[in-house]
Amino acid sequence: MPKRVDHEERRRLIAEALWRIASSRGLEGASLRDVAAEAGISLGQLQHYFSGKDEMLVFALEHISTLAEARIRDRLLALSGASTAPSPRTVLRECAAGMLPLDDESRTGLLVGIAYFVRALSDERMRRHAQEGQPKLRAFFADQFREAVARGEAGSGLDPELEAMLLIALTDGLTSSALLEVITPEEAMGLVDRHLERLFVR
Amino acid sequence: MPKRVDHEERRRLIAEALWRIASSRGLEGASLRDVAAEAGISLGQLQHYFSGKDEMLVFALEHISTLAEARIRDRLLALSGASTAPSPRTVLRECAAGMLPLDDESRTGLLVGIAYFVRALSDERMRRHAQEGQPKLRAFFADQFREAVARGEAGSGLDPELEAMLLIALTDGLTSSALLEVITPEEAMGLVDRHLERLFVR
DNA sequence: CGTTTTACAAGTCGGTCGTATTGCCATACC
DNA sequence: GGTATGGCAATACGACCGACTTGTAAAACG
Numbered sequence: 007m008p009k010r011v012d013h014e015e016r017r018r019l020i021a022e023a024l025w026r027i028a029s030s031r032g033l034e035g036a037s038l039r040d041v042a043a044e045a046g047i048s049l050g051q052l053q054h055y056f057s058g059k060d061e062m063l064v065f066a067l068e069h070i071s072t073l074a075e076a077r078i079r080d081r082l083l084a085l086s087g088a089s090t091a092p093s094p095r096t097v098l099r100e101c102a103a104g105m106l107p108l109d110d111e112s113r114t115g116l117l118v119g120i121a122y123f124v125r126a127l128s129d130e131r132m133r134r135h136a137q138e139g140q141p142k143l144r145a146f147f148a149d150q151f152r153e154a155v156a157r158g159e160a161g162s163g164l165d166p167e168l169e170a171m172l173l174i175a176l177t178d179g180l181t182s183s184a185l186l187e188v189i190t191p192e193e194a195m196g197l198v199d200r201h202l203e204r205l206f207v208r
Numbered sequence: 209m210p211k212r213v214d215h216e217e218r219r220r221l222i223a224e225a226l227w228r229i230a231s232s233r234g235l236e237g238a239s240l241r242d243v244a245a246e247a248g249i250s251l252g253q254l255q256h257y258f259s260g261k262d263e264m265l266v267f268a269l270e271h272i273s274t275l276a277e278a279r280i281r282d283r284l285l286a287l288s289g290a291s292t293a294p295s296p297r298t299v300l301r302e303c304a305a306g307m308l309p310l311d312d313e314s315r316t317g318l319l320v321g322i323a324y325f326v327r328a329l330s331d332e333r334m335r336r337h338a339q340e341g342q343p344k345l346r347a348f349f350a351d352q353f354r355e356a357v358a359r360g361e362a363g364s365g366l367d368p369e370l371e372a373m374l375l376i377a378l379t380d381g382l383t384s385s386a387l388l389e390v391i392t393p394e395e396a397m398g399l400v401d402r403h404l405e406r407l408f409v410r
Numbered sequence: 411c412g413t414t415t416t417a418c419a420a421g422t423c424g425g426t427c428g429t430a431t432t433g434c435c436a437t438a439c440c
Numbered sequence: 441g442g443t444a445t446g447g448c449a450a451t452a453c454g455a456c457c458g459a460c461t462t463g464t465a466a467a468a469c470g
Binding site for chain 1: 385395402
């Protein structure tokens with residue numbers, strides 16, 4: 007055998023090349039040849055690491071959602087490191103911030119996510135993947151709202167599950183507007199704050 | 209010349225065939241041949257009515273947004289016909305309902321809209337089109353909120369412009385979730401009601 | 411040291427895409 | 441009634457696409 011190569015590492019490299027293309031030209035506009043060129047490798051080499059286009063797509067999706075999750079997790083860890091037990095409101099704000107296209111990295115990630123979202127709309131198998139992530143996030147948000155109510159930081163008339171869905175939908179919608187440049191990412195964040203301010207007692 | 213044909217009528221017919229494909233397979237999956245087949249005509253005939261694919265796409269987009277607008281307008285007219293001067297809250301609720309995928313027609317329209325939205329993300333010219341619609345809707349929503357504040361039906365601390373953006377973003381986000389079948393359209397409508405209930409005084 | 415296995419390159423294949431070309435038929439007009 | 445013209449069909453073209461096959465070099469292993 008020739009030099010031993012870390013397969014996973016190479017696959018990640020290729021996935022990142024795919025993101026760069028998908029975020030600028032869309033997922034449909036990312037051919038195997040384009041991705042290979044973007045990654046600086048040959049088509050043959052790319053095919054050596056993925057059995058087909060579908061496998062590459064799925065791998066890249068799982069990898070990017072893992073990264074996005076980690077990014078938010080880091081954000082939360084940094085938060086709970088500073089003071090003891092951050093308030094639910096702060097946690098929710100920070101999560102929402104992590105879901106908005108506030109920097110180039112998350113912007114790229116969101117564009118890629120939308121490309122997959124579109125495919126999920128007409129692809130049964132992809133839809134399953136896309137549906138999996140949301141309940142987990144919703145449960146986490148709901149927990150935060152529950153905690154807030156328990157602490158008396160939010161009104162008791164507040165339904166944690168419903169508010170979780172509302173906040174997620176709101177963030178998603180603001181993300182769309184921001185990506186379309188109808189509003190700026192900063193305005194989007196301001197609107198999230200506005201929404202949260204209404205939910206939590208002063 | 210042979211039999212005279214209503215060009216606009218034919219173009220609309222073709223546009224509707226395009227929607228049916230775009231709503232099930234996405235815009236990228238709609239080739240001229242597919243659209244022609246769906247419309248029950250030959251590729252040559254389709255080409256006779258559109259100078260190229262781009263022109264067909266733009267026409268279909270303008271046509272569908274016109275229809276969606278008319279649908280909501282009808283809804284509002286039916287509303288103001290029943291009683292005198294419907295409350296802003298009712299108007300906003302009805303608009304939001306018109307923007308959600310509550311029936312098959314609006315569902316198809318939204319899927320097509322998303323297909324265009326995606327293209328707009330990476331296509332400068334399409335983005336202009338997409339950006340145009342929102343300010344008008346936002347201004348209308350803001351007017352409703354202003355009216356509500358003036359009538360004393362909503363708290364005076366409410367910023368009409370911000371609330372308009374929030375409601376639009378929320379509706380968009382809920383639409384995405386509903387199309388992905390993470391929530392049902394009825395749940396989406398319920399969440400809009402929940403949001404509106406918080407904004408308006410009881 | 412020879413064999414096997416891995417990493418990669420290059421080319422080919424059938425298919426589909428948007429577009430352009432060509433031609434025929436039917437009709438309206440001079 | 442010839443002819444110009446609009447409606448439409450058929451076909452071809454060049455550029456891609458994803459998948460597959462083949463060839464080659466190099467490193468690990470017996």
